[in-house]
Amino acid sequence: MSSYVQAVLQEAREYYPSFLRRDLKGELSVQTLYLGGGTPSLLGPQNLQTLINGLSYRLVSSPSTGEGQDEGIPQKRAGFKGEGLRTVESTLEANPESATPEFLRTAKNLGFNRLSFGVQSLSDAELQSVGRIHTAAQAINAIKLAQKTGFENISADLIIGMPGQTWNSLQSSLEALTGLGLPHLSVYCLSLETGTPLALNPPDNLPSDDAQAELFAQARAFLLDKGFIHYEISNFARPGFECLHNLNYWRGGEYLGLGPAAASHINNRRFKNKNDLDAYLQNPTGQVEYVETLNPKDKAAEEAMLRLRLLEEGLNTNELTAKFGPANTSEIIRRLDMMAQESLLLKTGSTYRIPSTHILTSNPIFSRVLADNIYPSP
Amino acid sequence: MEKIRNFCIIAHIDHGKSTLADRMLEMTGMIHTTENAQVLDSMDLERERGITIKAKSVRMPFKSQDGKDYILNLIDTPGHVDFNYEVSRSLKACEGAVLLVDASQGVEAQTIANAYLAIDAGLEIIPVINKIDLPNAMVEECRQQLQDSLGIPGKSALLVSAKDGTGVSELFEAIVTLVPPPKGSASEPLKCLIFDSFYDTYRGVIPHIRIFSGSLKKGDKIMIKSTGQVHDVDEVGYFIPELKPAEIITAGDVGYVGAIIKKVGSIHVGDTIISPEHPETEGIPGFRHTQPMVFCGIYPINTNDYIKLTAALEKFQLNDSSIIYEKESSAALGWGYRLGFMGMLHMEITLERLKREYGQELIATMPSVIYKVVLTDGTSQMIDNPSKFPDPTRIDHIEEPIITLRVFVPTEFVGPIMALSDEKRAKLVAMEHPDKKRAMLTYEFPLAEMITGYYDKLKSVSRGYASMDYDFLGYKAGDFVKVDILVKENQVDALSFISIRESASTKSRGLIHKLRKLIPRQNFEIPLQAAIGGKIIAREDIVALRKDVLAKCYGGDITRKRKLLEKQAEGKKKMKMVGSVEVPQEAFLLLLKMEE
Numbered sequence: 001m002s003s004y005v006q007a008v009l010q011e012a013r014e015y016y017p018s019f020l021r022r023d024l025k026g027e028l029s030v031q032t033l034y035l036g037g038g039t040p041s042l043l044g045p046q047n048l049q050t051l052i053n054g055l056s057y058r059l060v061s062s063p064s065t066g067e068g069q070d071e072g073i074p075q076k077r078a079g080f081k082g083e084g085l086r087t088v089e090s091t092l093e094a095n096p097e098s099a100t101p102e103f104l105r106t107a108k109n110l111g112f113n114r115l116s117f118g119v120q121s122l123s124d125a126e127l128q129s130v131g132r133i134h135t136a137a138q139a140i141n142a143i144k145l146a147q148k149t150g151f152e153n154i155s156a157d158l159i160i161g162m163p164g165q166t167w168n169s170l171q172s173s174l175e176a177l178t179g180l181g182l183p184h185l186s187v188y189c190l191s192l193e194t195g196t197p198l199a200l201n202p203p204d205n206l207p208s209d210d211a212q213a214e215l216f217a218q219a220r221a222f223l224l225d226k227g228f229i230h231y232e233i234s235n236f237a238r239p240g241f242e243c244l245h246n247l248n249y250w251r252g253g254e255y256l257g258l259g260p261a262a263a264s265h266i267n268n269r270r271f272k273n274k275n276d277l278d279a280y281l282q283n284p285t286g287q288v289e290y291v292e293t294l295n296p297k298d299k300a301a302e303e304a305m306l307r308l309r310l311l312e313e314g315l316n317t318n319e320l321t322a323k324f325g326p327a328n329t330s331e332i333i334r335r336l337d338m339m340a341q342e343s344l345l346l347k348t349g350s351t352y353r354i355p356s357t358h359i360l361t362s363n364p365i366f367s368r369v370l371a372d373n374i375y376p377s378p
Numbered sequence: 379m380e381k382i383r384n385f386c387i388i389a390h391i392d393h394g395k396s397t398l399a400d401r402m403l404e405m406t407g408m409i410h411t412t413e414n415a416q417v418l419d420s421m422d423l424e425r426e427r428g429i430t431i432k433a434k435s436v437r438m439p440f441k442s443q444d445g446k447d448y449i450l451n452l453i454d455t456p457g458h459v460d461f462n463y464e465v466s467r468s469l470k471a472c473e474g475a476v477l478l479v480d481a482s483q484g485v486e487a488q489t490i491a492n493a494y495l496a497i498d499a500g501l502e503i504i505p506v507i508n509k510i511d512l513p514n515a516m517v518e519e520c521r522q523q524l525q526d527s528l529g530i531p532g533k534s535a536l537l538v539s540a541k542d543g544t545g546v547s548e549l550f551e552a553i554v555t556l557v558p559p560p561k562g563s564a565s566e567p568l569k570c571l572i573f574d575s576f577y578d579t580y581r582g583v584i585p586h587i588r589i590f591s592g593s594l595k596k597g598d599k600i601m602i603k604s605t606g607q608v609h610d611v612d613e614v615g616y617f618i619p620e621l622k623p624a625e626i627i628t629a630g631d632v633g634y635v636g637a638i639i640k641k642v643g644s645i646h647v648g649d650t651i652i653s654p655e656h657p658e659t660e661g662i663p664g665f666r667h668t669q670p671m672v673f674c675g676i677y678p679i680n681t682n683d684y685i686k687l688t689a690a691l692e693k694f695q696l697n698d699s700s701i702i703y704e705k706e707s708s709a710a711l712g713w714g715y716r717l718g719f720m721g722m723l724h725m726e727i728t729l730e731r732l733k734r735e736y737g738q739e740l741i742a743t744m745p746s747v748i749y750k751v752v753l754t755d756g757t758s759q760m761i762d763n764p765s766k767f768p769d770p771t772r773i774d775h776i777e778e779p780i781i782t783l784r785v786f787v788p789t790e791f792v793g794p795i796m797a798l799s800d801e802k803r804a805k806l807v808a809m810e811h812p813d814k815k816r817a818m819l820t821y822e823f824p825l826a827e828m829i830t831g832y833y834d835k836l837k838s839v840s841r842g843y844a845s846m847d848y849d850f851l852g853y854k855a856g857d858f859v860k861v862d863i864l865v866k867e868n869q870v871d872a873l874s875f876i877s878i879r880e881s882a883s884t885k886s887r888g889l890i891h892k893l894r895k896l897i898p899r900q901n902f903e904i905p906l907q908a909a910i911g912g913k914i915i916a917r918e919d920i921v922a923l924r925k926d927v928l929a930k931c932y933g934g935d936i937t938r939k940r941k942l943l944e945k946q947a948e949g950k951k952k953m954k955m956v957g958s959v960e961v962p963q964e965a966f967l968l969l970l971k972m973e974e
Contacts, residue, residue: 189925213924233927249934263935270937292937302940342958344901361901363926363946370940371947
């Protein structure tokens with residue numbers, strides 16, 4: 001595990017200098033930090049400390065220039081204080097069974113201000129059926145422990161479409177999590193990834209797509225009623241608790257990913273590391289699987305597609321045009337208007353949003369945003 | 379000319395025609411080995427389907443036992459029921475025909491049909507029983523069948539195994555002895571029959587010709603009889619089987635003429651080539667005009683490819699003049715063409731070849747026959763497209779094409795075949811027993827029923843033993859209605875079909891049900907309806923799609939997301955829009971498969 005941490009730090013040294021920015025006060029900062037993808041809580045307290053201290057030290061010691069950037073991010077949750085690195089939001093992903101008191105304390109002391117728990121369900125039968133090793137009680141305890149340690153901004157993942165799931169079981173999961181005062185929930189529909197045991201041998205009681213859609217609609221209504229905002233297709237938050245790190249993805253922002261299979265978006269290029277841990281440990285900086293540079297038209301379409309995922313904020317085409325130029329957005333706007341006419345999008349001024357009726361059938365809409373020549377001009 | 383023999387091989391499908399041709403080429407040294415290779419079937423598709431579609435010819439030198447050298451021109455002929463016209467063209471270029479019968483199968487429907495065509499064309503018939511090496515060869519039965527069914531003396535039949543070469547030398551001798559040499563004089567004015575053609579990118583249209591009189595060499599001028607167009611000959615030659623230039627070709631020869639005929643559509647098979655110095659030379663008579671029996675619409679998937687499709691069809695027609703096409707437009711599918719074919723197999727093969735050889739993705743609409751619509755004012759219209767039917771109030775009555783269908787079948791399958799044919803509105807006119815084991819059923823049969831899966835079913839109920847052949851008989855009145863299909867209130871012209879009134883509801887329900895399974899669920903509910911006039915006779919609804927979403931973010935891997943969506947979009951390119959509904963192209967082929 002410690003060799004993995006060293007590998008990540010080596011990769012960080014390679015990429016950090018070009019990714020760092022100075023904020024308005026001239027301090028080195030990243031807006032958000034997200035430690036996730038798999039189960040970072042498996043690192044244990046010591047490795048976590050090494051990793052964060054290593055990142056922060058390198059950050060401070062690496063000279064860099066760059067324009068400050070301020071997108072009006074709420075400052076009230078500013079908090080990460082590791083060795084000179086300033087962030088607004090630093091999230092740590094954790095699985096309930098590995099979130100020990102010591103680990104949580106270490107995270108808190110290092111300056112993490114947000115936790116995301118892979119809860120998935122609070123029904124033991126459902127958890128078992130997808131091979132999860134934690135129980136509902138463990139999940140609840142982990143959340144309570146985190147709150148006791150001083151974390152307020154806690155998110156939990158919930159899965160719609162667990163084998164045997166009913167609205168009753170889903171509702172009690174939701175009741176319990178909202179009852180614990182969580183300000184953020186990610187609600188995903190179960191997808192069977194090719195090659196996984198579940199996909200190879202799907203249980204009989206797997207809810208159908210239609211049943212999943214029904215459960216999702218009920219969960220959404222429940223959460224809206226509790227005061228949550230459905231701010232992104234899969235994400236619900238109390239006002240002010242939206243995940244800034246994820247918002248950055250959907251706003252077409254830049255980010256650096258470290259580790260095997262990590263994706264990055266820097267200087268209009270998207271690139272991704274190979275998903276190969278052994279190779280990564282051998283050579284952490286030589287793992288780029290592909291680099292993708294889209295032309296401005298495709299880039300604009302990509303950002304339009306991403307921003308439409310933000311159900312409340314929506315896509316403002318004036319901003320899109322300001323960023324990419326009218327030559328690169330006029331066709332996209334034509335497609336958007338056509339879909340607005342077909343009631344597939346809601347249009348308010350120059351802002352387009354996915355209507356609540358089409359949240360779960362948004363793929364066909366995104367496809368039309370992206371694709372050319374499918375629907376030639378009449 | 380005394381040393382030339384022009385002949386063809388005629389047979390039922392799969393009776394070994396191409397294998398025999400290969401053996402002959404091999405034995406005359408034209409090719410060295412024929413392991414698995416059927417040289418005359420140059421199209422991949424032909425080999426895959428085991429049938430020869432296009433007539434081709436080859437010139438073989440042969441030294442007879444009489445010590446003299448002969449030139450044998452083998453003209454290959456197509457072997458399927460749909461291609462009678464092509465067979466007839468090829469026969470016209472010959473003086474003799476080898477009638478090939480599979481010793482294990484015996485005389486079959488096409489054996490008889492082709493034999494009559496050859497007899498009518500005045501050809502010398504050489505009966506040959508092939509595949510005598512097979513353990514289940516029934517040589518004596520075959521002799522008897524030739525005698526009984528065709529009046530050909532069975533005793534005179536040669537015994538051959540094209541596979542191992544047995545009897546092929548004797549066959550060569552028989553051809554030399556029995557087939558008369560061509561008549562006509564090299565000194566008379568030029569007269570050639572075009573019996574095939576192909577298109578060469580550099581040299582234009584190359585007609586395959588049989589010279590009946592006169593001669594041709596480089597530098598000559600030729601005139602196309604039907605159009606009066608004159609061309610300069612830049613090359614003449616023979617097929618060996620590839621093109622081999624020659625100084626001169628003369629009366630009696632079979633060969634090709636290159637004249638840089640660039641204009642696609644200026645050469646029609648069946649036409650006569652004459653000399654412009656003798657414009658009065660008469661055209662060669664007796665060629666049946668191509669009469670397409672089955673029609674369907676073809677449309678480019680991408681509307682922008684229409685021009686490409688046009689060019690492809692123009693070229694295609696050169697290589698298969700039995701295809702006719704004309705422009706049509708469909709509200710659902712945009713601009714396309716309506717194609718006429720000799721039959722169902724012809725249609726399937728043509729569409730397949732269009733896609734392969736020209737790289738065209740196509741939507742083919744369901745096939746239709748040509749209906750005769752008699753109007754109340756006494757006039758009549760021939761309608762090959764259901765969507766073009768006149769307003770019902772103007773129609774006095776509708777007539778459909780009827781064929782004479784002959785089915786050859788072992789007696790044990792007569793029951794199932796009769797049951798199958800009854801379902802298809804067939805009228806039995808005769809049942810004969812050419813021999814003890816087999817029956818020949820003759821039906822008056824609606825062609826429309828033939829093109830919706832009859833042939834496949836015939837094969838399946840007879841476990842492959844039935845063979846068939848047909849001729850056009852005439853038109854017959856019936857109680858027909860036009861059924862329209864509506865997708866979300868929009869009529870899909872390309873899905874309209876004609877049905878006999880009493881089965882319209884059943885057919886419509888079947889079609890609507892299949893459509894429901896084919897059209898993917900979309901963001902809204904889609905009612906599917908079938909209607910006669912304004913009256914709905916069948917309906918099913920496709921419920922709205924409820925879930926098609928990419929949820930999880932996978933650590934900002936946007937590229938993956940985008941690619942998934944683009945893949946979806948790619949799939950949509952294969953769809954056609956009907957109003958706001960995406961309809962997959964399969965839907966337009968529905969009726970084809972409806973019977974299954």
